[in-house]
Amino acid sequence: xxxxxxxxxxQPLGDAGTATEGDSSTSGNPYAGLVSHLRAxxxxxxxxxxxxxVAQLEALGHFLEERKQDILEATALDMxxxxxxxxxxxxxxCKNELNEALNNLSQWVKDENVDRNLATQLDSAFxxxxxxxxxxIIGPCNYPIYLLLMPLIGAIxxxxxxxxxxxxxxxxxxxLVVEVLSTYLDKDxxxxxxxxVEGTTRLLENKFDYIFFTGSTSVGRIVMTAAAKxxxxxxxxxxxxxxxxxxxxxDVRNVARRVAxxxxxxxxxxxxxxxxxxxxxxxxxxxxxxxxxxxxEFYGPEPRDSPDFGRIVGDKQFxxxxxxxxxxxxxxxxxxxxxxxxxxxTVLVDVQPSDPAMQxxxxxxxxxxxxxxxxxxxxDFINSRERPLAIYVFSPNNKVVNxxxxxTSSGGFCGNDTLMHVTLTSLPFGGIGSxxxxxxxxxxxxxxxTHRRGCLQRSAGLESINALRYxxxxxxxxGLVRAATSIKRQGDCTLL
Amino acid sequence: xxxxxxxVGRARAAFRSGRSRPLGFRLQQLQSLERMVREKEQExxxxxxxxxxxxxxxxxxHEILGxxxxxxxxxxxxxxxxxxxxVQKNLLTLRDEAxxxxxxxxxxxxxxxxxxxFVLVMQPLIGAIxxxxxxxxxxSEVSEHTAQLIAxxxxxxxxxxxxxxxFPVPETTELLTQRFDHILYTGNSAVGKIVMAAAAKxxxxxxxxxxxxxxxxxxxxxxxxIACRRITWGKFMNCGQTCIAPDYILCHPSIQSxxxxxxxxxxxxxxxxDVKNCPDYERIVNKRHFKRIVSLLEGQKIAHGGxxxxxxxxxxxxxxxxxxxESKVMExxxxxxxxxxxxVENVDEAIEFINGxxxxxxxxxxxxxxxxxxxxxxxxxxxxxxxxxxxMHFFLATLPFGxxxxxxxxSYHGKHSFDTFSHHRSCLIKNLKMEGMNKLRYPPSSQKKxxxxxxxxxxxxxxxxxxxxxxxxxxxxxxxxxxxx
Numbered sequence: 001x002x003x004x005x006x007x008x009x010x011q012p013l014g015d016a017g018t019a020t021e022g023d024s025s026t027s028g029n030p031y032a033g034l035v036s037h038l039r040a041x042x043x044x045x046x047x048x049x050x051x052x053x054v055a056q057l058e059a060l061g062h063f064l065e066e067r068k069q070d071i072l073e074a075t076a077l078d079m080x081x082x083x084x085x086x087x088x089x090x091x092x093x094c095k096n097e098l099n100e101a102l103n104n105l106s107q108w109v110k111d112e113n114v115d116r117n118l119a120t121q122l123d124s125a126f127x128x129x130x131x132x133x134x135x136x137i138i139g140p141c142n143y144p145i146y147l148l149l150m151p152l153i154g155a156i157x158x159x160x161x162x163x164x165x166x167x168x169x170x171x172x173x174x175x176l177v178v179e180v181l182s183t184y185l186d187k188d189x190x191x192x193x194x195x196x197v198e199g200t201t202r203l204l205e206n207k208f209d210y211i212f213f214t215g216s217t218s219v220g221r222i223v224m225t226a227a228a229k230x231x232x233x234x235x236x237x238x239x240x241x242x243x244x245x246x247x248x249x250x251d252v253r254n255v256a257r258r259v260a261x262x263x264x265x266x267x268x269x270x271x272x273x274x275x276x277x278x279x280x281x282x283x284x285x286x287x288x289x290x291x292x293x294x295x296x297e298f299y300g301p302e303p304r305d306s307p308d309f310g311r312i313v314g315d316k317q318f319x320x321x322x323x324x325x326x327x328x329x330x331x332x333x334x335x336x337x338x339x340x341x342x343x344x345x346t347v348l349v350d351v352q353p354s355d356p357a358m359q360x361x362x363x364x365x366x367x368x369x370x371x372x373x374x375x376x377x378x379x380d381f382i383n384s385r386e387r388p389l390a391i392y393v394f395s396p397n398n399k400v401v402n403x404x405x406x407x408t409s410s411g412g413f414c415g416n417d418t419l420m421h422v423t424l425t426s427l428p429f430g431g432i433g434s435x436x437x438x439x440x441x442x443x444x445x446x447x448x449x450t451h452r453r454g455c456l457q458r459s460a461g462l463e464s465i466n467a468l469r470y471x472x473x474x475x476x477x478x479g480l481v482r483a484a485t486s487i488k489r490q491g492d493c494t495l496l
Numbered sequence: 497x498x499x500x501x502x503x504v505g506r507a508r509a510a511f512r513s514g515r516s517r518p519l520g521f522r523l524q525q526l527q528s529l530e531r532m533v534r535e536k537e538q539e540x541x542x543x544x545x546x547x548x549x550x551x552x553x554x555x556x557x558h559e560i561l562g563x564x565x566x567x568x569x570x571x572x573x574x575x576x577x578x579x580x581x582x583v584q585k586n587l588l589t590l591r592d593e594a595x596x597x598x599x600x601x602x603x604x605x606x607x608x609x610x611x612x613x614f615v616l617v618m619q620p621l622i623g624a625i626x627x628x629x630x631x632x633x634x635x636s637e638v639s640e641h642t643a644q645l646i647a648x649x650x651x652x653x654x655x656x657x658x659x660x661x662x663f664p665v666p667e668t669t670e671l672l673t674q675r676f677d678h679i680l681y682t683g684n685s686a687v688g689k690i691v692m693a694a695a696a697k698x699x700x701x702x703x704x705x706x707x708x709x710x711x712x713x714x715x716x717x718x719x720x721x722i723a724c725r726r727i728t729w730g731k732f733m734n735c736g737q738t739c740i741a742p743d744y745i746l747c748h749p750s751i752q753s754x755x756x757x758x759x760x761x762x763x764x765x766x767x768x769x770d771v772k773n774c775p776d777y778e779r780i781v782n783k784r785h786f787k788r789i790v791s792l793l794e795g796q797k798i799a800h801g802g803x804x805x806x807x808x809x810x811x812x813x814x815x816x817x818x819x820x821x822e823s824k825v826m827e828x829x830x831x832x833x834x835x836x837x838x839x840v841e842n843v844d845e846a847i848e849f850i851n852g853x854x855x856x857x858x859x860x861x862x863x864x865x866x867x868x869x870x871x872x873x874x875x876x877x878x879x880x881x882x883x884x885x886x887x888m889h890f891f892l893a894t895l896p897f898g899x900x901x902x903x904x905x906x907s908y909h910g911k912h913s914f915d916t917f918s919h920h921r922s923c924l925i926k927n928l929k930m931e932g933m934n935k936l937r938y939p940p941s942s943q944k945k946x947x948x949x950x951x952x953x954x955x956x957x958x959x960x961x962x963x964x965x966x967x968x969x970x971x972x973x974x975x976x977x978x979x980x981x
Contacts, residue, residue, distance in 0.1 A: 043851070045875075084941030088949060096953055114894035125892055130877055132900070209901065221696055228692035231685060231704065233905040238699070254931045261938055298939040308939035383512070396928050405923065407514070409599060412922040417934075421924035423953065424594055426583035432601070432919045433677065437701040439920065452907065454895030455873060457883035460719050460864065466885075470729055471766040471776035473553035482556075 030199070034163070034191055035134070035206045041188040042133050042161040050109060054102065056156050059184040060149065061098050064091055070176055071145055078144065078170040079341075080311040085266055090145040093423065097150055100425050100442045101157045108157070108446045111455075119465065124457040129450045131159030132233075133209035138200070138223070139166045140214045141313050142269040142363075144173035151212045151235075154445025160210070161189040165203065168196060169314045201226075208232050210449060214271075217434050235438030235448055237271070238431055239361045240388035244274035244418065245378045245404055247395035248283050255394045256290035259367070260298065262392075262418025264345045267310040268321075268365035272390040274418050275361060276351070276368035278378040284369055288331050288347060291367070295332065295345045303345050304337070312341040312364060321364030327357035328368065353381075375400055379407045387411075387433035392418050411435050503660050504632060504674045507603045510657040511630040517600060519578055523571060525625050525654055529618075530567045532653040533560060539645055544614055547639040548734065549779035549808075558734065559615040562891065566619055569893055569910055570626045577626070577914045580923070587952045588933065593925040598918040600628030601701075602677030607668065607691070609682040610781055611737040611831075613639035617646060620680045621659070623913025630658045632676070636683075637665040638781055669694065676700050678917060682739075683707075684829075685902050703906030703916055705739070706899050707829045708856040712742035712886065713846045713872060715863035716751055723862040723884070724758030727835075728766065730886030732813050735778040736833035737785075740858040742886050743830055744819070746846045749839040756799045756815055756837070763800075763813050772803070772810055780809040780832060789832035792825040796836075821849070843868055847875050855879070855901035860886050879903050 046052065064071075071090050075081035081090075101108075111126040135155050139148035148166050155162045166177045174194060182192045195203055204211075204226035213223045214237040227234045246255055262274050279287060299306040312318040318341040325334055325346065333346030346366040351357055357368055372378045382391065382404075391410040393401045401415040411431040414421045421427055422441075430439025440448045468477055515521055533540070537560060544555040580595040604624040608617035617635055624631045633650075635643035647663030650656075662671070668687070672679075672694035681691045682705040695702045714723055731742050747755060767774040780786040786809045793802060793814065801814030811833050819825060819836035826836065840846045850859070859878035861869045869883045879899035882889045889895050890909075898907030908916050936949050 082939070082941065084939070084946055087946060088937075092950060092953060114892070116894070117892060120888070120892055125889075125895060127896065128873060128881075130900070133877075217699065221699060224696035224699065225693055228689050228696055231689060231692065231706070231902055231905065236699065251928060254928050254934075257931070257938060258934065261934075300940070306939070308941050394928065398925070401925060405597070409602075409919065410921065413597075413924070415923075415925035416928045417924070417926040420589070420926065421594075421922050424583070424586060424589055424924065426585070427594060427922035427924065428596065428920055429922065432921075434699050437699065439922075451877065451900045452896050453873075453878065453900070454880040454889050454892075454897060454907075455883070456881065456885070456889035456892060456895065457866075457869060458885040458888060460722050460884055463722050463725070466726065469557065470725070471554075472768070472774075473551065473776055478553050478556070 031203050031206055038161045038191060039134050047161055047189050048159045053156055053159055056185055057102055063181055063184045064095055067180055074172040074176045077172040079313040082308045082310055089143055093146055094149045097153050101153050105157050122459050126455050128453040128455050130453050132451055135160045135162050135210040135449060136208040137162060137164045138213045141167035141169035144170040147214045155449045157446045158449035160449055164192050165195060236436045238436040239271045240386055240435040241275040241361055242388045242390040243382050244277045244392040246277055246279040246283055247400050248280055249396055250394050252286045252290040256294040258417050260291055260294040263367045264365050269363055272419055272422055274392050276370055278370055278372045281371050291347055292332050304342055312343060324357040324366060327351050327355035379404060382408050387435055389431045389435040500666055500671050500674055506657055507630040507632050507660055511602050516630055516658050517628045522626055522628055526567055526571050528653040532649055533563055536649050540614055543641040543645040546641040547613055551775045559612055562615050563618045566622050570622055574626050577911055595923050597921045597923050599921050601919050604629045604631050604917055605676040605679045606633045607681040608635040610636035610638035613642035616682045623908055624917045626914050627917035629917055633661040634671055635665060704904040706904040707739045708854055708903040709743040709829050710740055710856045710858040711850050712745050712860040714745060714747040715868055716748050717864045718862045720754055720758055724755055725762045726885045728759050728762040731835050732833050735780055737831050740887055740890055742860050745837045746840045752817060752837055759815055760800050771812055780811055792834060850876050855903055857899045857903040
């Protein structure tokens with residue numbers, strides 16, 4: 001079934017009450033009004049009561065239920081996202097997160113009592129979960145609903161006011177967020193802005209109490225630099241080249257399917273997709289035909305005609321990905337069509353570390369294969385590069401899996417599969433080094449947008465014990481203090 | 497510059513060698529640190545004394561005690577903290593291993609401060625070592641005796657390649673051009689911004705322990721004698737140079753004079769008639785800060801104290817009354833032995849006053865009314881809180897210690913240090929077999945496949961035989977469904 005790819009006409013965007021277009025020609029602060037309006041809403045305390053947060057989250061749930069078709073259509077228009085993928089990633093995974101929040105929020109918001117020491121035995125000591133205030137969420141283009149809603153759910157659950165900036169690359173999804181999503185939420189406390197690069201820079205000049213950014217490493221640096229001016233804490237979900245080591249003793253068929261699925265899902269535009277495979281030449285000889293078989297199994301003989309294979313999200317991005325096809329040698333695929341922004345599911349072999357394809361994250365449906373003689377060589381290769389968002393290892397031998405795990409560093413790790421660690425909400429999702437900082441999903445999203453405030457509530461009594469700390473000091477007092485210190489070493493308690 | 501590059505490079509090579517990762521190595525380093533603190537106690541006390549004119553007793557209880565406590569806690573709990581943490585699984589991952597693995601970050605930079613020069617270097621250092629990192633330490637050059645001492649003794653106890661204290665102390669901005677894997681900075685907000693901006697270039701996460709004006713609200717309904725004694729202790733310890741000192745008091749005008757009298761009486765109790773010659777009273781760290789604090793007194797109503805002596809950087813414990821919110825003393829963190837008292841009519845006004853200013857590092861409330869304290873906490877924001885006392889939340893290691901907004905980001909102490917200096921790596925280990933389940937997600941897609949995916953994803957299970965039976969049954973169903981479609 002062939003669907004012509006409709007490139008949408010650029011529409012002027014929605015109602016000024018919900019979206020603010022960043023006018024790059026004005027000097028001054030075009031977002032000042034919106035920011036102060038939301039900040040006033042924050043100071044009024046409106047977003048703090050549990051009932052309010054639950055109501056807003058339930059409204060988000062209605063959006064996902066009622067507007068499912070709109071989401072599927074928007075993402076289909078933007079990047080020909082296959083309906084299964086759109087429903088799974090953009091709707092289902094969000095519902096998952098939403099359920100997690102709604103089921104557990106009353107627990108998450110509670111004060112956490114902590115163990116006390118000898119001096120505080122009669123006191124109340126707990127960690128209070130305070131919202132930060134006004135937070136900014138910047139979404140990317142590859143999962144335009146999913147990667148905006150996931151942090152949004154946690155930000156609302158944690159009691160904050162939110163300004164969202166969806167990606168301008170995926171115009172239809174952006175429009176959906178601006179015109180539809182915003183109507184489900186309280187306009188006083190949640191706003192959507194649209195902005196180009198210049199506009200985003202202006203937006204970042206404002207003071208936020210937290211910034212959550214998903215996107216490229218280079219823009220991540222810009223966001224953090226802007227945040228530094230206001231001492232705003234940040235979570236940066238960035239990217240990198242995720243290596244995938246395949247040991248010699250693997251059953252290629254299952255490996256090929258799992259790797260192909262992870263690579264070509266969403267037309268390769270997934271931050272945790274396997275970027276390049278490391279394996280021996282012998283394994284490569286078996287893997288390439290297996291990959292070919294898996295691709296045919298998934299998308300048929302002509303992936304271009306498959307409703308389950310999408311397109312690159314924009315022209316600029318298409319050109320970038322196409323340029324990478326010059327690296328190495330095409331073993332599978334390699335076909336492109338500029339009008340459709342189609343890049344066939346492709347496997348490149350004989351790739352050298354110096355090739356262009358190895359200098360940047362692929363973020364497209366191209367899998368590279370690089371030969372290594374051993375797992376040690378694979379580990380050294382991985383460790384000589386920037387730390388990625390994910391590392392994948394395929395081996396029936398758990399020792400090999402653990403070897404790579406223990407001797408490398410990455411945001412997350414999955415043995416014998418790809419992508420799946422991201423779908424388990426009890427696992428925190430985030431990067432390290434240039435692949436990012438901070439983590440979220442499930443409870444971790446709530447904690448991301450929460451200031452954990454240490455509180456000690458003392459009694460007015462027992463002032464005589466306090467007397468130990470007051471001047472004037474006598475040797476007697478010091479003796480008591482020191483004696484208490486040595487008692488502490490054997491037991492569980494600390495004095496001060 | 498070359499020296500710094502070399503120091504950081506060596507630390508990185510040391511980390512890459514993998515030696516600092518095994519638990520045994522970390523525990524051994526921590527044990528050595530403890531020996532250092534005990535064996536070199538006199539030298540440490542002397543150095544702190546030289547930097548801050550602090551008597552041995554104070555130095556011991558302010559700095560050494562806390563460090564020993566942190567070491568003991570960390571050594572005891574480290575195996576538990578460092579162990580992989582299994583997580584709850586869903587039906588899709590029922591047969592897999594899913595856990596969070598705490599891992600070291602790499603090379604950590606600790607930037608110390610001069611006001612508690614030993615503990616503010618040691619406490620972060622303990623956490624960084626416990627988490628398995630290599631560490632580079634930049635102490636404050638203002639507290640030069642302590643910096644010199646630690647530079648001398650640290651290599652005698654710790655592996656000098658893994659832990660390196662930079663002495664002579666390099667310039668901060670130059671040092672920050674190097675790449676680190678985490679930076680913990682203790683100091684002021686202005687430099688905090690510079691640290692974060694420099695860290696942004698390398699995408700280095702930061703923990704910033706900054707400052708601010710920590711307010712202290714005294715309710716009419718409280719034991720004023722006890723409240724004022726505790727406040728006096730926290731305010732004037734270290735001559736007011738404590739990031740979580742109660743910076744200013746808010747109270748009803750009718751109790752203001754009583755507050756002043758109580759504090760005066762307590763000061764007498766603590767330091768005697770001649771505070772200048774009392775060995776328990778410290779000095780301002782240097783002339784620059786001395787001048788800064790003295791200038792805050794201009795035009796103020798001094799209810800007590802006010803005597804100064806530039807030669808010795810002495811400023812007497814000073815109380816100011818009827819202070820205007822717009823005055824200079826209310827603009828910046830005082831960081832000195834000057835205590836302004838401002839009038840508020842009631843707790844609402846106090847809350848409004850506090851919320852009209854930058855979020856402080858600490859917040860203090862004195863009241864017999866627990867509900868009132870609860871209300872102040874709930875309606876304000878601060879790094880931490882102590883009710884009916886001051887400072888003490890710092891000493892409870894199970895509480896995260898850190899700021900919010902202008903007073904900082906991130907936290908540490910105890911396990912929070914370990915977590916701050918660790919990367920929590922998500923690990924999912926699946927089996928290469930059991931491909932049947934995976935077929936649900938592979939193209940070509942179908943409604944049936946989607947419905948089954950929904951079912952598996954939206955349920956959660958722990959390990960259990962019941963779950964396994966269901967899984968097996970569903971696996972069979974899934975295989976049949978796919979075959980049919």
